[in-house]
Amino acid sequence: MASQLCKFYEGALLLSNAIFSIFSIVTSQLFKPYELYLVHFSKACRWFNDRGEDIPGPPPKLPEGDRYTRMTDDLNLNNKYYEKYGDLYRIWNGSIPELVLARPEDIAVFYKDGLSHDLQDMNTGHFFYKIIGESVGFAVGSTWKNMRDLLHPYFNNKAAIQFMPMMIRNISGWLKSIPFDKNTLKVEEGYKFPLSETIKSLPLLIISHVLYNDCMTEEDLIRVNEITINHEKLMEIVFCETLPRFSWYSIFPTSQNKLMNQMLRDWKTFCFDMNEKTIKDGKSNPAYKLYKDVEEGKWTLSQYLQTIYVILLSNIDFSCAALSWQLIGLAQWSRVQEKLRKEVQSILAVCPKGFDDENFNNYICKKNTYLHYVCLENFRMFPVLAYTLPEFLAEDKIIRGHRIPKRTFVSIDTWTLHTKAAVWGNDSNKYHPERFEKLKPEQYRHALWRFGLGPRRCLGYFYAERMLKAIMALIVHSYEIKIPNDCEVKLHSRTLVRIPNIDFVFKPIE
Numbered sequence: 001m002a003s004q005l006c007k008f009y010e011g012a013l014l015l016s017n018a019i020f021s022i023f024s025i026v027t028s029q030l031f032k033p034y035e036l037y038l039v040h041f042s043k044a045c046r047w048f049n050d051r052g053e054d055i056p057g058p059p060p061k062l063p064e065g066d067r068y069t070r071m072t073d074d075l076n077l078n079n080k081y082y083e084k085y086g087d088l089y090r091i092w093n094g095s096i097p098e099l100v101l102a103r104p105e106d107i108a109v110f111y112k113d114g115l116s117h118d119l120q121d122m123n124t125g126h127f128f129y130k131i132i133g134e135s136v137g138f139a140v141g142s143t144w145k146n147m148r149d150l151l152h153p154y155f156n157n158k159a160a161i162q163f164m165p166m167m168i169r170n171i172s173g174w175l176k177s178i179p180f181d182k183n184t185l186k187v188e189e190g191y192k193f194p195l196s197e198t199i200k201s202l203p204l205l206i207i208s209h210v211l212y213n214d215c216m217t218e219e220d221l222i223r224v225n226e227i228t229i230n231h232e233k234l235m236e237i238v239f240c241e242t243l244p245r246f247s248w249y250s251i252f253p254t255s256q257n258k259l260m261n262q263m264l265r266d267w268k269t270f271c272f273d274m275n276e277k278t279i280k281d282g283k284s285n286p287a288y289k290l291y292k293d294v295e296e297g298k299w300t301l302s303q304y305l306q307t308i309y310v311i312l313l314s315n316i317d318f319s320c321a322a323l324s325w326q327l328i329g330l331a332q333w334s335r336v337q338e339k340l341r342k343e344v345q346s347i348l349a350v351c352p353k354g355f356d357d358e359n360f361n362n363y364i365c366k367k368n369t370y371l372h373y374v375c376l377e378n379f380r381m382f383p384v385l386a387y388t389l390p391e392f393l394a395e396d397k398i399i400r401g402h403r404i405p406k407r408t409f410v411s412i413d414t415w416t417l418h419t420k421a422a423v424w425g426n427d428s429n430k431y432h433p434e435r436f437e438k439l440k441p442e443q444y445r446h447a448l449w450r451f452g453l454g455p456r457r458c459l460g461y462f463y464a465e466r467m468l469k470a471i472m473a474l475i476v477h478s479y480e481i482k483i484p485n486d487c488e489v490k491l492h493s494r495t496l497v498r499i500p501n502i503d504f505v506f507k508p509i510e
């Protein structure tokens with residue numbers, strides 16, 4: 001009976017989806033007067049300066065505006081809007097106007113009181129909110145501060161440095177497994193595999209050890225991997241489907257809601273099982289200690305479960321995308337790859353214990369190495385998001401003379417920022433890691449978007465940057481990396497972050 005009812009609802013929803021699509025096409029025409037109103041008459045959508053000039057931007061194109069196009073488009077939208085409107089413009093996230101910043105000075109003004117920015121649901125809809133709406137990534141004010149304080153002992157610089165030996169072990173083990181991976185093909189030149197599909201298991205392996213250290217077994221990893229599959233399906237729904245954006249949608253017994261509930265149940269069971277195992281083995285780890293904070297009333301169970309979810313699962317997309325682009329940069333510019341290889345070899349020459357040597361760990365942490373400059377240049381040339389997730393202003397702001405009222409959504413056009421900001425000079429379109437030798441971090445602080453620019457930047461920063469650098473160092477030491485001749489870099493569709501879809505070749509170095 002229940003399954004028949006379910007099928008009935010599924011059918012009804014399929015039909016309503018179809019009706020909705022037709023409705024959108026028809027109404028996109030009927031929306032025209034409303035678009036006119038938004039652009040020309042609605043004060044809430046117009047941001048004037050003292051000379052009465054508005055901020056320019058494309059028409060709303062209702063019902064969606066650029067809500068989805070800005071994620072799926074491979075930086076073409078950034079180029080188009082920069083050409084037409086410059087480096088301060090307005091786009092539309094549905095019928096909500098969003099201010100886009102792309103000049104470092106404006107971004108500095110925006111982030112001056114970054115802590116008070118409201119993220120609420122970032123206009124990403126109900127489905128997303130249900131999965132991680134109570135996590136540290138969405139919390140604001142004192143709630144956010146309390147969560148960050150609880151997390152700080154396990155994610156600060158010292159904790160990340162202590163984790164380095166384990167990180168190196170994880171990477172070495174993963175590199176050895178490449179030839180035997182199910183996606184790897186032995187070809188004349190070496191090993192060929194789909195880059196992001198193969199690479200995403202590595203950040204998952206590393207971060208699961210950050211959270212659970214040696215309590216994380218092979219079987220646990222298999223379990224996490226299975227949950228990841230459903231997580232990816234859900235993220236596709238969150239960022240590409242319209243109906244799950246609405247809270248009323250969750251009352252229907254659809255396959256999407258079923259998937260969501262299943263995933264949340266699996267996740268909770270996994271977290272509880274891991275904590276029980278930790279107690280049984282008489283061990284301890286950050287995830288368990290953070291759970292003790294729940295028992296002591298320092299934060300709620302939902303906040304805990306959703307934050308661990310963000311750390312372990314939601315960030316995999318970010319890590320996988322960032323890592324893939326780092327390797328693509330190296331593969332595309334063999335001169336840079338060779339230069340980096342020489343640097344790594346020269347460091348290892350004074351490391352009696354090889355990768356396990358303290359000198360090698362120090363090298364990964366340093367910020368004046370070629371490795372570091374390559375990492376920065378890859379972030380600059382290959383931003384993980386074309387437009388950052390919108391945050392909204394808690395207070396009115398004046399940006400370049402324009403009064404922007406509070407509750408306005410603001411995002412950053414990363415590509416324009418990374419290529420048009422004055423600090424990058426005349427060769428900003430050239431891939432040139434050496435540019436960072438001459439630049440001080442203060443000079444590009446607001447011109448390079450990597451781990452967030454405001455005071456609430458990425459919690460995993462100390463791990464993430466070193467993870468990327470250590471992986472690159474270990475890879476170039478053992479392999480020459482290449483993109484097969486006939487391969488063009490394309491993007492995976494239906495993802496929030498820019499994940500490249502490309503084959504890769506690792507050629508072992510004799």
Ligand code: HEM
Nearest residue numbers: 136137311315318319322451452453456457458459460464
């Ligand atoms: C290379 C990989 C990564 C990149 C590119 C990245 C990037 C980012 C960015 C851009 C933000 C938003 C910052 C903002 O709102 O201003 C963020 C937030 C966050 N990241 Fe990462 N991240 C990475 C890896 C990680 C890892 C490994 C972890 C966990 C150990 C992590 C945990 C978090 C958390 C919890 C937040 C929310 C922080 C908050 O709102 O307080 N990230 N990350």
